[in-house]
Structure formats: C-alpha cells, structure tokens
Amino acid sequence: MLEGFTAWLEQSDLTSTFSDTTRMATWLIIPTSQSIHLVCVAVVMISVAIINLRLLGIAGNRQSFAQLTSHLMPWVWTALIILAITGAIQTIAEPGRELLNIGFRSKMVMIAITVAIMMVYESTIKRDPRYWDHPAKRRRYGRILAAVSLVLWLGIVVAGRLIAYVDTRPEI
C-alpha cells in the first residue's frame, strides 16, 4: 500500500529541495519543522492531558469539564493544523521513511481515533455542558473514553518517536 505514491513523491522536486542538506537554507527546513512540531505536540499533550484527567476526576477540578474543554480545544485544533503542515513537510522530505513505516501508520490511526473522541467531547458539551456528569452510567462511559484517549495520546508520541527506529522500507 502507498508504494506507488511514495515512489512518485520521492521523484518530486519538493522532496529533493526539503532533503537537500548541502545548503544551509534547505538544511534548516527539517530541524526547524521538527522543533515547531514538538512545540505543538506540547500544546496538544498538556491540553488533552488536562481535559481527559478532568473527565476522570483526577485534575483540573477547579473548572467544569465544559469550561476546560471549550477553552483548550481551540488551542488543540490550531496546534493540530500546524502539526499536520510540519508533519507533511517532514513526510515530503523523506516519503519512504514515513509512509511505509509501521510507526507512522499506527500513529495516523491513533490520531484519527483521538480526534474523533475530541469531536465527541465538543459536540456533547455543546448540547449539554453537564452531559458527562449524569447519569452514573454515562459518567462511567466518559471515564472509559478518557482513559482510552490518554493511552492513545501517549501511544501517538511513542509511535512518533519510533518512526526513527523502525525503518520498514524494503531493502533496495
């Protein structure tokens, strides 16, 4: 899967520009992009940590779940957009290293699930700010969702780091 697209991308001018380490200006692209990526990961991680720990009843109890979520989610969405852009730059620079990589692929799947959970949070509190407070059964579901979400977010960072170590490109 994606081998054809990867091969096509690898031949593109963009890839050769982003991966050209012989000139300072182009050499700077990837470390700079990765630094911005890391800053945005931090913005997302602390926000989702607080939001999910609040739903678990562990932290952030000075504010309601709805207050915390509606304050933090715009930060999360903005950071996610920048993460997608910087992530795309890094992928274009080394298409095979990313697109054919099991770490990268599991990361994308986990991001899709966590983003879906975030959208559930946002749409439910829009309907009812106290949606997750009652009844007891729904509160339990909320806690399970929060625990799953936290584990997945951690998994995303782990998978992201592993991309550098599990190069699954076929031998040439």
Add this chain to the structure above:
Amino acid sequence: MNWLIGILQGINDSALADNIRGTVWVFPTIETVHIVAIVLVFGSITRLDLRLLGLVWRNRPVTEVAGEMLPFTWVAFVIAAIFGLLLWSSKPLSYFGIAFFDVKMILIVFAGTNMLYFQLITFKNVAQWDRDPVPPRAARLAGGLSLAIWLGVVFCARFIGFVQDAQ
C-alpha cells in the same frame, strides 16, 4: 580540556553506558520517556507563562492556574532530567563540542533562575494581582522570559541530533 575528555571517556566506558548502548530498545525507550516528559514540562509551564502575560484564562486567578500546571511541570521536569542524564551518559563524547547542547544546558539554568526569582520575589505579593486579567510588569516579564527560554530549549534540543549526524 584533556581532563574533561578523560572524565567523559570514563562515563562512556562505564557499565551503565554500556548497558544503555548494549540493547537495541533501551536507548529509544529512554528517549521516548524523556520526550513525553519534556513535552509536558513545556506544555504546562507555558500555560502559566501565557496566563502571566495576560493572554489566556484571564478570568482565572493566577494561583489557580499555577496550582493546576506546576505539579505537571515539576514531576515531568524531574523525569526529563533523570532520563536526559541517562541518554547523555550513554554517549557523552558525542555531545562534547556541540554548541546547541551547551546552549540548551545554559538556557535550562536561566529558566530555573528566572523561576526562582519569580517564586521568591515577584510571587510574594501575588494576592494583590491574583485576579488581574493582565498581571503587573514584573510578572509579565517572568512569563515572557520563561516562554522564550523554553522555546529556545526545545529548538536547541531538536537541533542537537542534526548537528551530531552532520559530524
């Protein structure tokens, strides 16, 4: 500088360093924990910095935001420091002469000094401005400095690996 290289070589040859290098998954695991921790340090401290600058949570008392964020910062910083030290000790010579590494360490000392000054002096009369949407200049300065310093730490950290590779 010969004595320093001797010390670094000694750390490099130690059993601990040997163990970290010896197994394929140990270094990446330590590195992952280090990154999760630094991400939480940066994420939490900058939330407080932004509050001190009057840019977020303006309706919340500064002490409330600090109480929510600083536990994350401290716990994560201790973990980041321990795991960072382990990473460094596995190949100390490879960080020798890397300017980004030196600057990163100096910036962390700056961040600590800035925080200490803030805690001991600026924060003393927090009761007077706790609920101010935009805190007084000294607090804004501490927040702005902290934000800039930690951004510098993250950029330096990311550049270390690239400069190492280029050598």
